[in-house]
Amino acid sequence: MKHLSENDGSVAVLNETPRPKIGFVSLGCPKNLVDSEVMMGLLDRAGAEITTKPEAADILVVNTCSFIDTAKQESVDTILEMAQHKTSGSARRLIVAGCLVERYRDEIRRNIPEVDAVVGTGELEQILAAAGLEAPKPQTILANASPFHILSAEGGAARAASTAAQATAARPEGDLREQQGRFARDTWDGATAQLPQYLYDHTTPRLLATKKASAYIKIAEGCDHPCSFCVIPNLRGKFRSRRFESVVAEAEALVAQGVREITLIGQDTTCYGEDLDLKDGLALLLDRLAQIEGLVWLRFLYAYPNRITGKLLETIAKHDNICKYLDVPLQHASPAVLKTMKRGAGAEIFLKTIAKVRAAVPGIALRTSFIVGFPGETEEDFETLCDFVKEAKFDWLGVFGYSDEEGSRAFELGEKVPARTIERRKRALMKLQQGISKKGKAAQVGRAVNVLIEGESEETPLLWEGRTQFHAPEIDGTVYINDFGPYESLTPGAFYRCEITESHDYDVVARVIEEAGPAAAEVSR
Structure with a gap:
């Protein structure tokens, strides 16, 4: 997933030097996007101008x-593409x-000489030095014209104290x-020996790259799980939660600026607060955030x-503005494969969990993802996975080849x-899910739902696009609007x-009935 980021606001600074224009390309997951937003916020506060035009x-x-x-x-392809602008455009520096970087720091420096600086996952604040900028003193900030920009509300001492406290958790x-x-990182080429420890907070400036009504909040970083297929713990470090009050403060600031949908993210959000001695920390956080006036949708991944x-589950069911949506990456259903993955459980246990979820939160949308072709996966293991998918009937499902x-x-x-077997199994599982999804979507015809309008479709100006609470941003299907009902135009x-x-x-197609206020009731699915 690629984001070329832009923000239409600016910060006036006491500096007559022309503001350097900085273009950002953010790849990968929403967690990476938040990192990009933090780096853009730091650069913006230091006097830079963010642009979506790489040639400029x-x-x-x-x-x-x-x-x-x-x-x-x-x-790698994107780095090489951006490197061309150092000869064909005005770019004089590539970061x-x-x-x-966290994995191949030395290799990047050695094989792509156009790269001038590298910044790892735990070094976000070093983006200023990499860009040749200095962090401004607080008094140099005169104004903030952007509705999407969270300025630092506290001084450096408070930030340092928060970081020190976090390091002990x-x-x-x-x-x-x-x-x-x-x-362990000793087998990686160029990774620093120290694990990343950085974790932004509500005092950190951010420039949102998402659409105006929606925003992500990273509530935790890193991961402690032993999954044998995954290198994210090596890339991101040990699991660490943000302070409860910090998350609440950021959410309140976002809603005050016009954000109506907040998605909480982390490698495993259900571990939130365990390092802070909070029992059911995610449930407590959701319960508190759901009380923010003006917040229409609240969800979490993963x-x-x-x-x-x-x-x-009780908390999700309790609040109307907590989306009835749960993303649970199960990875497989065969006990043998899951054991080798260092995950545990199996189809029988998962089906009981799914039944418990659906009983506690009627109408909830369930998303999962699986890995096919894991070392040692047999045809029998794959058939176990297919049988499980048929019985579970997920609303959304993603499949990765190992x-x-x-x-x-x-x-x-x-x-x-x-590789050929992996690709065959991947296609077969997606074909199976396609039939399940088609039947599920057909059952929704005639139902009324609240839709967040995102704007004109990229496919044709005759259609607009939106999402329900049962669609997470950017990863699920689309609601296409082909009839504006009583309105001549819609408001993104x-x-x-x-x-x-x-x-x-x-996907589904829908017609507009009326504008929905924050308190509009949803019908069951």
């Missing part, structure tokens, strides 16, 4: 992803940030995994299956599944009551 930028920044092979290739599981070598507590990532425990496993970022009139495999 003085400095280009590529925030990279290296989760799987395809993501790494996209990152590479993010996960690819830890989960016993994380300490155990560290002792077991989970976070849930670890064995941490979906009764209290969490990517053999150096540095992961799975990389050392034998019995690698051939506004909510409308719509009737679903037509269905397709993953």
